[in-house]
Amino acid sequence: FASTKDFDVVVIGGGPGGYVSAIKNAQLGLNTACIEKRGSLGGTCLNVGCIPSKSLLNNSHLYHQIKHEAKTRGISINGEVGVDMASLQAAKEKAVKGLTGGVEMLFKKNKVAYFKGEGSFVDEHTVNVKPIDGSEEVKLNAKNIIIATGSEVTPFPGIEIDEERIVSSTGALELKEVPKRLAIIGGGIIGLEMASVWLRLGSEVTIIEFQNAIGAGMDGEVAKQTQKLLAKQGLKFKLGTKVTKGVREGEVVKVEVEDAKSGKKEELEADVLLVAIGRRPHTTGLNLEAVGLEKDNKGRLVIDSEFRTKVPHIRVIGDVTFGPMLAHKAEEEGIAAAEYIKNGHGHVNYANIPAVMYTHPEVAWTGANEEQLKEQGIKYKVGKFPFVANSRAKTNLDTDGFVKFLADAETQRVLGVHIIGPNAGEMIAEAGLALEYGASTEDIARTCHAHPTLSEAFKEAALATFDKPINF
Numbered sequence: 001f002a003s004t005k006d007f008d009v010v011v012i013g014g015g016p017g018g019y020v021s022a023i024k025n026a027q028l029g030l031n032t033a034c035i036e037k038r039g040s041l042g043g044t045c046l047n048v049g050c051i052p053s054k055s056l057l058n059n060s061h062l063y064h065q066i067k068h069e070a071k072t073r074g075i076s077i078n079g080e081v082g083v084d085m086a087s088l089q090a091a092k093e094k095a096v097k098g099l100t101g102g103v104e105m106l107f108k109k110n111k112v113a114y115f116k117g118e119g120s121f122v123d124e125h126t127v128n129v130k131p132i133d134g135s136e137e138v139k140l141n142a143k144n145i146i147i148a149t150g151s152e153v154t155p156f157p158g159i160e161i162d163e164e165r166i167v168s169s170t171g172a173l174e175l176k177e178v179p180k181r182l183a184i185i186g187g188g189i190i191g192l193e194m195a196s197v198w199l200r201l202g203s204e205v206t207i208i209e210f211q212n213a214i215g216a217g218m219d220g221e222v223a224k225q226t227q228k229l230l231a232k233q234g235l236k237f238k239l240g241t242k243v244t245k246g247v248r249e250g251e252v253v254k255v256e257v258e259d260a261k262s263g264k265k266e267e268l269e270a271d272v273l274l275v276a277i278g279r280r281p282h283t284t285g286l287n288l289e290a291v292g293l294e295k296d297n298k299g300r301l302v303i304d305s306e307f308r309t310k311v312p313h314i315r316v317i318g319d320v321t322f323g324p325m326l327a328h329k330a331e332e333e334g335i336a337a338a339e340y341i342k343n344g345h346g347h348v349n350y351a352n353i354p355a356v357m358y359t360h361p362e363v364a365w366t367g368a369n370e371e372q373l374k375e376q377g378i379k380y381k382v383g384k385f386p387f388v389a390n391s392r393a394k395t396n397l398d399t400d401g402f403v404k405f406l407a408d409a410e411t412q413r414v415l416g417v418h419i420i421g422p423n424a425g426e427m428i429a430e431a432g433l434a435l436e437y438g439a440s441t442e443d444i445a446r447t448c449h450a451h452p453t454l455s456e457a458f459k460e461a462a463l464a465t466f467d468k469p470i471n472f
């Protein structure tokens with residue numbers, strides 16, 4: 001007989017949603033277990049998502065700057081500037097290992113019981129753990145269960161991923177050499193970040209996107225400007241284009257595409273094809289049938305506003321349920337779910353979840369975009385300030401982009417902020433605070449911002465919604 005252990009809370013999945021929730025539950029005094037089948041904690045984000053991609057983005061950007069900008073910046077280099085792929089990948093691995101190991105330490109510190117194995121439902125209060133090391137199965141008896149099993153790559157019908165020549169984002173992060181020609185299906189955030197990495201390292205990169213715009217969810221004006229800037233860097237775009245076939249033939253991949261409007265067909269050749277059309281909820285192996293939980297037509301587990309399924313002590317957070325598939329959204333939900341269990345109330349503001357694309361320049365936004373405000377019939381004012389007029393950006397020779405505020409036409413309350421620019425991902429936190437506290441653009445414009453900083457562009461864009469900016 002398998003042994004049985006009792007817990008107040010069992011979390012299935014150790015990604016940003018699950019691990020954060022497990023720690024919070026334990027900190028709230030609940031006896032908590034977390035089950036993870038990957039062999040390391042941190043989920044998609046730490047292992048094959050946010051963290052490895054940012055390592056490659058950061059180091060490929062540095063390489064690109066040294067190679068192409070050193071001279072203009074007064075730095076002389078004697079000898080070749082090159083890329084050592086093995087070391088570049090090793091630096092990425094080091095970051096991943098350090099962070100996933102760190103989460104394991106946090107589990108120990110907070111006394112979260114960590115089960116390395118696959119969790120599956122036996123009944124509404126029992127989860128079976130099948131350890132990855134093949135040891136005896138364990139049954140966990142739980143008063144509360146949190147499902148945080150995340151997402152997986154959405155396959156492209158008819159295109160077989162071998163993670164060598166036809167890759168998902170996971171394979172695109174692992175390439176051992178720089179492909180001469182890289183084709184990417186999908187102009188969303190993941191596709192464009194991977195495009196930037198390999199473009200900087202020397203690939204010829206083509207983005208094939210069915211829609212007529214890139215960066216799903218971006219403000220329309222920002223998406224257009226971003227595309228222009230990326231095209232200037234050398235990225236090729238085939239928008240309004242449908243992929244009809246993608247097959248590996250030896251060491252090349254043949255990709256058949258079709259113009260979505262005219263139906264005109266074309267064949268492209270690539271050394272590597274990346275399929276980046278999105279991610280879908282992951283529930284395989286959970287044996288959901290044992291508890292009869294509901295899924296919507298996108299495979300997302302259905303929950304109420306307190307993360308409860310129709311079995312009220314089973315809650316769901318992160319990529320496997322509704323909302324944007326982002327690590328910080330999963331974390332917020334993990335904390336709130338723990339607070340609901342312990343105190344009966346928790347809070348996530350879905351109108352203020354920042355999104356960041358870590359290209360260069362970065363693109364970041366939170367709150368509503370212009371298209372959404374128009375659709376909702378909300379009257380708004382726009383305030384914009386370009387980085388070319390910001391002293392720090394000019395000094396850093398890094399002036400592409402702008403800050404754009406959308407404010408209520410009457411009250412000047414901040415409704416949305418959209419930034420293309422250096423460090424946009426850090427700057428968007430200030431917008432998040434403004435939205436959370438119901439600030440007006442005047443509140444921001446009257447707040448002293450340090451000089452010379454990029455954040456002065458933020459202040460001036462806020463000012464531009466109701467008055468003339470000073471420096472532009």
Ligand code: FAD
Nearest residue numbers: 013015017037043044045049050119150318319325326327
């Ligand atoms: P996941 O991180 O997917 O974790 C779920 C975990 O559950 C997995 O480790 C899985 O092994 C485990 N699991 C599943 N089923 C079981 C089971 N039955 N038993 C035990 N364990 C199980 N988001 C950002 O916010 N910023 C970024 O910069 C960013 N970059 C990304 C880049 C890439 C290339 C990718 C692919 C994603 C990126 N994301 C980013 C998205 C982010 O990774 C996800 O939104 C986030 O990981 C979701 O967290 P989660 O906890 O819901 O699920």
